[in-house]
Amino acid sequence: MQDALVDMGPKASPAQISEDNLAEEAGNATKRTLQLGTVSSSLIKFHAFPQQGNDQAVARPALRKKTREGKESLERPCGLGCIVISSCQRFNNIQCFLVFFCILVASQGIVFGLVDLSIDTFQKENHLGISENLVLSLTYDISSCLIVLFISYYGGRGNIPRWIAFSSFLVGVGSLFFAFPYISDGRYQLSADPEDTCQEMKIIKTCRKASPSFQAKYIASFILGQIVQGIAGMPLYILGTIFIDNSVATHSAGIYLGLMDASLILGYSLAYVIGAPLMKGTENSTFLISVEDIDDHHKWLRSWWIYFGFVSLTAWITLIPLSCFPHSVRGTAKIKAEKRKQLHPFDNKFKDKELGTSIKDLFANTWVLMKDPVFICLALTKASESLVLIGASEFLPIYIENQFVLTHTTATKIAGFVLLPGGALGQLLGGIIVSKLHMSCKALMRFTIVTSVVSLVFFGFVIFVRCDTIPFAGINEDYDGTGQLGNLTAPCNSHCRCSSSLYSAICGRDHIGYFSPCFAGCIQSKIIQDDKTYYNCSCIQEGLTTADDQGDFIDARPGTCDAKCYKLPLFIAFIFSTILFSVFSGIPNTLTILRIVSDNQRSLALGLAFVFLRIFGTIPGPIVFKMTADISCIFRETEYCGKKGNCWIYNKMKMAYLLVGICCICKVVTIFFTAIALCLCKYLPKDNSEILHMPVKNPTVKKKRKN
Incomplete structure (x- = not known):
């Protein structure tokens, strides 16, 4: 029966057998051809043999281009070294990266806010000189300005998530430096003030300050902390921006970058809210002072270290998750392939040019960017906008306190509540608007001009809201x-x-x-x-x-x-609208800088823009607004240890005009340089300026067939 079943099966004819043999031989030949092609490609790739002939010379740049593209678009699994967990691969995307990244950025924002408040308290209690005040305030900006070009140029070539993980470690270490004086020195005591009533026979000790050891320890620790934070910040705001822009579609970058900037402002404003009770200022009230009250006050003041320690812990929590992300998250290769089809305003020779690794190459590429007038105008715009934010963050509490007769603590809290929704919401909405409308580079510049004009109008309204x-x-x-x-x-x-x-x-x-x-x-x-x-x-x-x-x-x-002045709600409404429209232009400005340069120069362009921001914005900004406060002062303490003391009373009218005037000048500068950049775009070569007119959306470009 079984033999019968076997005989009933189909039998192959001689013709079919011959066809199968031919197919098998053809398959073997194909395999041999592929193997030979692989070997020859490998030899060409590693330059094992010298190439001769015009065809090989033409093929070599194309092969280098493919090698570079393959290296850039390499997507690896999520893991820590050799430890790769398959169930964790679902987190290998830009959304999960953004969660940990925003937590880290918000942590450093809290550090910035706490440092500003802590320095303000320390300066008032110890009456530091001008040089000491400037060193404490500007160390962060100077240290970051010195290293930003090197980090942006060389860091953009490596594993950016590892750079950011290193930043999380530095943020935690720098925060501990700020906490160190309060933890290590329990003798932080100021002499108690006697009740200041009229007494013909009394001795008042007016020269009150912390012990010299604490003061020296405080200044040294804060300088080290500012330096570490300056180094930590550059990979966050330069390389982090590049990594996000590489990992998302062009028209979606604004939303992600808006979340990043909103997290920074959120952290800074949160520090104002939680740190306001620790402020020592002119509370405009007198109470019976006892030794126990003084001890309780300084115990509370020493609790600065608790907040700094909490920030360190939060930053270090993100260290391991950020270290696990690969060079490129899932989906980056496809996004880069689409972006590579887009044209750039620079000549095509910059598009596929490999940047060198020497210091000479760094300065050569920096000089290329310095010669571009559009980039220079946008960088100066970024610097002028930073001055407005400095004025809002540093001078706003003093303005509210004196204009509306509030305590220093209450004024600081109100400033924090205004900066929190105004700044964070403005950054986020600005990114969402430009992303949803798929704005081109020129449209982004027009958007910056329009929002700056609206902000300028609200600044004009602010000057009329003041108390007698x-x-x-x-x-x-x-x-x-x-x-x-x-x-x-x-x-x-x-x-x-x-x-x-x-x-x-x-x-x-x-x-x-x-x-x-x-x-x-x-x-x-x-x-x-x-x-x-x-x-x-x-x-x-x-x-x-x-x-x-x-x-x-x-x-x-x-x-x-x-004062019988009830204009504070109106002032809050106007200053909120001013800050909201002012920060609208932050994300469009960054996106414009990223779009007007070639891909391999984006990180360096952002780094150079930050140099302009430091030199013309954040470094002179505190000096300008401190001078503004000094000019507005009509009575200050003159008996303090033979030094220039605190200002107790300000001229409200002069303060309003100076603050609003400086901010209005900054907005006019923003409008001026953005308008110049917009006009200069018309003079770019026609074949290289198409990106300025096309929407910020992944276009489809047809490839030409080679003859």
């Missing part, structure tokens, strides 16, 4: 017809031995503000139901009298007089 100046004895009001303006001492308080280094504003029943109870001539005080009141003030003679529960007539209460 409160009468202040010795500053803009005399002492009931006695004394001189600009001098706090008058016949009514000349016997009180008052000091201008103890600012404790009070409001008299005559609705005039006084620098302190001592300068008001008050010789007695009471605390009734947690409210402090002053009595028998020799300089207060007019006004309605009010008796307390014990029948004594109250002459003054702590705090400044009520």
